[in-house]
Amino acid sequence: MRVLVTGHQGYLGTVMVPELQAAGHEVTGLDSGFFADCVLGEAPAPPPGIAVDLRDVKVEQLAGFDAVVHLAALSNDPLGALAPQITYDINHHASVRLARLAREAGVRRFLYASTCSVYGAAGDGLVTEDAPLRPLTPYAESKVRVEDDVAALADSGFSPVFLRNATAFGFSPRLRADIVLNNLVGYAVLTGEVKVLSDGTPWRPLVHAQDIARAFATCLEAPAEAIHCRAYNVGTEDNNLTVAQIAQAVVEAVPDSTLLITGESGADPRSYRVDFSSARKELGFEAAWSIPEGAAELYREYVARGLTSDAFFRRFTRLAHLTALKESGVLDDELRRIGA
């Protein structure tokens, strides 16, 4: 298939592109390049790419693709809280516009990177895709709105599918240090402490970036009826852990590290345990990576590639890096490239 991957220069996109290429797809990327230089170690070989802001995509740029994998977004809660309107502009309005243009251009599949955080505060029971959506942040709310609006575009020639990914972990050359396992391992490598700022009780389902990439590859190849306008949780019940349990796995992976649960950020209402059986039964998709395997991989890669504090706290932290791009005059307040 000819596949357009938006956000291909992000954390997940950098893992997804080689996975889709290995499955035989012809991949083109589309990205504004916010994090293009945020690489730990050797830079990956880039696929052909379109350097454009998602908000400015034109229908001609989408012609000739069989599928769009849509990852580009302001990708976490702190970014959404900092600039809710920009989060809605990029994550919601520009995503729905992209889907509409893709349909107009004759693209038949639209794979959307949604999130399990759409379930919000879901208590201790396992939530399936039919559970009520209770987004607690502008980021999660933007994802719910895209699911609703893009589902309304589905027709016999256009099949959207919504992959509700658990929180990702694992090594990617374009690292993110602001997601829980990557953060805890990095902080422990740099300081010797596994430091949890919440009280450690919230449930956080996790999934490896490579497993997410395989889930998307699975949805590209599944029969159209299996994915048409469906939502699938992406992850595994084995990785439904509390933050304190995740931290314990990090203590075991990082030699001589000690656990510190400070509770200083207060209670975190975002807590959900997720049922992943639909993707298993209907698509045959199983996530393979466990948390201890991921923690060990991250420890190994951070040490081998020489992770530094500066990179960890600035270049690999989405909010800090975008703030730096604004302060240095690369991006304006709307996160558009100045002079582009």
Ligand SMILES: NC(=O)c1ccc[n+]([C@@H]2O[C@H](COP(=O)([O-])OP(=O)(O)OC[C@H]3O[C@@H](n4cnc5c(N)ncnc54)[C@H](O)[C@@H]3O)[C@@H](O)[C@H]2O)c1
């Ligand atoms: N990483 C996770 O834990 C996780 C979990 C669930 C869902 N997701 C979703 O998966 C997707 C990818 O996440 P990620 O972790 O790779 O995020 P990321 O921040 O590493 O990558 C996002 C990419 O989108 C690009 N982008 C952002 N705004 C853009 C714009 N206006 N125009 C063009 N490109 C733009 C960025 O340059 C970046 O390369 C996001 O939609 C995210 O919400 C991620």
